[in-house]
Amino acid sequence: MILLINTDLLVIGGGPAGMTAALKAAKKGAEVIIVERYHELGGQLIKQTHRFFGSKNEQAGTRGIDIAQGLTKEIQNMSEIKVLTEATAQGYYEDKIVTVSYQNKFRKIRAKRIIIATGASEKMMLFLNNDLPGVYGAGAIQTLMNLYGILPGKKVIMVGSGNIGLIVSYQLLQAGVEVKAVIEADSEIGGYLVHASKIRRIGVPIYTGYSVKSAIGESFVKGAEIIKLDRNWQMIAGTERFIKADTICLAVGLRPLVSLLIQADCAMAYVPELGGDVPIRDENLKTTNDQIFVAGDAAGIEEATAAMLEGEIAGLKAATEIGYLSKDAITESRRLKKELRKLRNGPISRNIRKGLSKVRGDDNVKKNRYSHLR
Amino acid sequence: MRINKHPILDFNRGKKITFQYKGQEIKAYQGETIAAALYAAGIKVLKKSNKYQRPRGLFCAIGNCASCYMAVNGIPHVKTCITKVKQDMVVEEETGKGDIID
Ligand SMILES: Cc1cc2nc3c(=O)[nH]c(=O)nc-3n(C[C@H](O)[C@H](O)[C@H](O)COP(=O)(O)OP(=O)(O)OC[C@H]3O[C@@H](n4cnc5c(N)ncnc54)[C@H](O)[C@@H]3O)c2cc1C
Numbered sequence: 001m002i003l004l005i006n007t008d009l010l011v012i013g014g015g016p017a018g019m020t021a022a023l024k025a026a027k028k029g030a031e032v033i034i035v036e037r038y039h040e041l042g043g044q045l046i047k048q049t050h051r052f053f054g055s056k057n058e059q060a061g062t063r064g065i066d067i068a069q070g071l072t073k074e075i076q077n078m079s080e081i082k083v084l085t086e087a088t089a090q091g092y093y094e095d096k097i098v099t100v101s102y103q104n105k106f107r108k109i110r111a112k113r114i115i116i117a118t119g120a121s122e123k124m125m126l127f128l129n130n131d132l133p134g135v136y137g138a139g140a141i142q143t144l145m146n147l148y149g150i151l152p153g154k155k156v157i158m159v160g161s162g163n164i165g166l167i168v169s170y171q172l173l174q175a176g177v178e179v180k181a182v183i184e185a186d187s188e189i190g191g192y193l194v195h196a197s198k199i200r201r202i203g204v205p206i207y208t209g210y211s212v213k214s215a216i217g218e219s220f221v222k223g224a225e226i227i228k229l230d231r232n233w234q235m236i237a238g239t240e241r242f243i244k245a246d247t248i249c250l251a252v253g254l255r256p257l258v259s260l261l262i263q264a265d266c267a268m269a270y271v272p273e274l275g276g277d278v279p280i281r282d283e284n285l286k287t288t289n290d291q292i293f294v295a296g297d298a299a300g301i302e303e304a305t306a307a308m309l310e311g312e313i314a315g316l317k318a319a320t321e322i323g324y325l326s327k328d329a330i331t332e333s334r335r336l337k338k339e340l341r342k343l344r345n346g347p348i349s350r351n352i353r354k355g356l357s358k359v360r361g362d363d364n365v366k367k368n369r370y371s372h373l374r
Numbered sequence: 375m376r377i378n379k380h381p382i383l384d385f386n387r388g389k390k391i392t393f394q395y396k397g398q399e400i401k402a403y404q405g406e407t408i409a410a411a412l413y414a415a416g417i418k419v420l421k422k423s424n425k426y427q428r429p430r431g432l433f434c435a436i437g438n439c440a441s442c443y444m445a446v447n448g449i450p451h452v453k454t455c456i457t458k459v460k461q462d463m464v465v466e467e468e469t470g471k472g473d474i475i476d
């Protein structure tokens with residue numbers, strides 16, 4: 001017989017969004033289970049060794065790994081929260097049950113409310129031989145290098161000059177790896193200038209208006225052929241050049257990891273500003289499935305401070321709906337939403353604001369484009 | 375290749391252990407994933423693609439992409455990037471689509 005576990009709130013994903021959601025709901029009295037695929041909590045934060053550019057008053061200037069450790073400790077001290085690690089949520093069923101593979105065992109969980117905080121997955125890029133070993137997502141390189149202290153290679157080509165590409169380039173340099181070049185298709189560097197000048201000072205060239213045409217190698221990367229692009233991002237024949245390297249690192253963006261939301265028939269919308277398909281939701285992060293909330297990068301690619309605030313807002317609302325009423329819930333929720341609005345006020349968040357305007361409000365609800373696949 | 379000195383990170387590696395890969399004994403540290411330990415030993419091709427037999431290695435390292443499937447203690451399709459290595463584990467390259475076990 002397959003074990004069925006009952007709980008008030010199930011949180012899927014133990015990154016910053018999932019952790020703050022669980023904490024908030026548990027503090028209101030809810031019984032919470034967190035399922036996390038990895039063997040520890042923290043999500044993307046456990047690899048972030050740089051000081052955060054985020055802006056949560058006391059957290060700005062703190063390294064991601066330290067924020068993760070702080071939240072993990074807080075969770076361990078709450079008897080209301082049960083953490084299952086090496087536990088992957090596999091599916092959502094019509095009887096509102098979530099199936100989980102937990103350390104090679106199959107489990108079912110029935111919860112009154114579910115918060116999906118599964119984060120993001122890395123985008124792939126089209127070029128010849130892009131499946132060769134030695135082509136990695138930037139997150140993979142961070143995992144190897146910052147968690148396990150293992151170098152991915154000796155000479156790296158970084159593709160993408162957004163903040164992630166720039167930060168990971170710097171982390172590679174710190175670890176003693178040669179970064180041969182940063183390749184950027186756009187005519188301008190995507191990330192913050194502070195990050196770009198840090199690696200330029202060390203002598204790493206940043207090629208704007210270039211892309212990768214092919215990876216070279218038989219069973220492993222030996223280099224890449226890069227090529228100049230015209231204004232419409234079309235390759236200009238004859239401008240190819242070869243760069244010798246044993247690693248090609250792709251930092252070309254993230255996409256919300258929404259498969260469970262799609263399966264649960266939440267209405268989705270394609271919003272490029274938020275990284276791709278994202279669920280329609282209200283201001284409390286409730287999706288069109290009354291049992292399910294979303295928070296963090298799964299709701300749209302943003303940053304950790306926003307993910308944490310979204311987690312808190314969703315956690316608070318979920319606890320209230322389950323029946324853990326508190327006097328201050330309304331003012332607290334208002335305060336959190338105000339903080340989130342303030343965070344998204346700056347010019348850097350213009351795109352995020354534009355994206356969010358497309359997923360809010362009930363008049364906007366679109367049919368789940370994937371319904372036919374279910 | 376392992377990093378031994380890092381300007382801001384300390385790697386508190388666990389106990390030294392060994393495991394089997396294609397009949398070879400590989401050194402690892404407790405707490406590492408199988409894929410990380412293989413990488414540290416210089417083994418970077420983890421499997422071949424089914425149809426065209428193209429080499430596959432780590433891509434995402436967080437369990438998203440399935441590029442790192444291997445057979446572990448006879449169980450096929452184990453995501454080696456999120457599975458911890460254990461003493462005496464037997465890790466093999468997968469052939470074909472893997473067999474379903476009871
Ligand atoms: C290189 C890099 C640098 C960054 N720098 C900054 C920065 O300086 N400042 C900043 O504010 N932000 C930064 N970010 C962004 C920040 O890390 C993310 O926005 C934040 O981690 C998102 O939090 P999250 O909880 O939504 O997702 P994640 O942190 O991705 O967590 C999701 C969790 O869900 C788990 N999971 C996924 N699917 C399942 C499943 N089916 N079952 C169980 N568990 C599952 C995953 O294992 C993961 O632990 C950076 C990101 C990267 C990649």
Ligand code: FES
Nearest residue numbers: 435439440442455
């Ligand atoms: S490398 Fe992507 S799942 Fe393991």
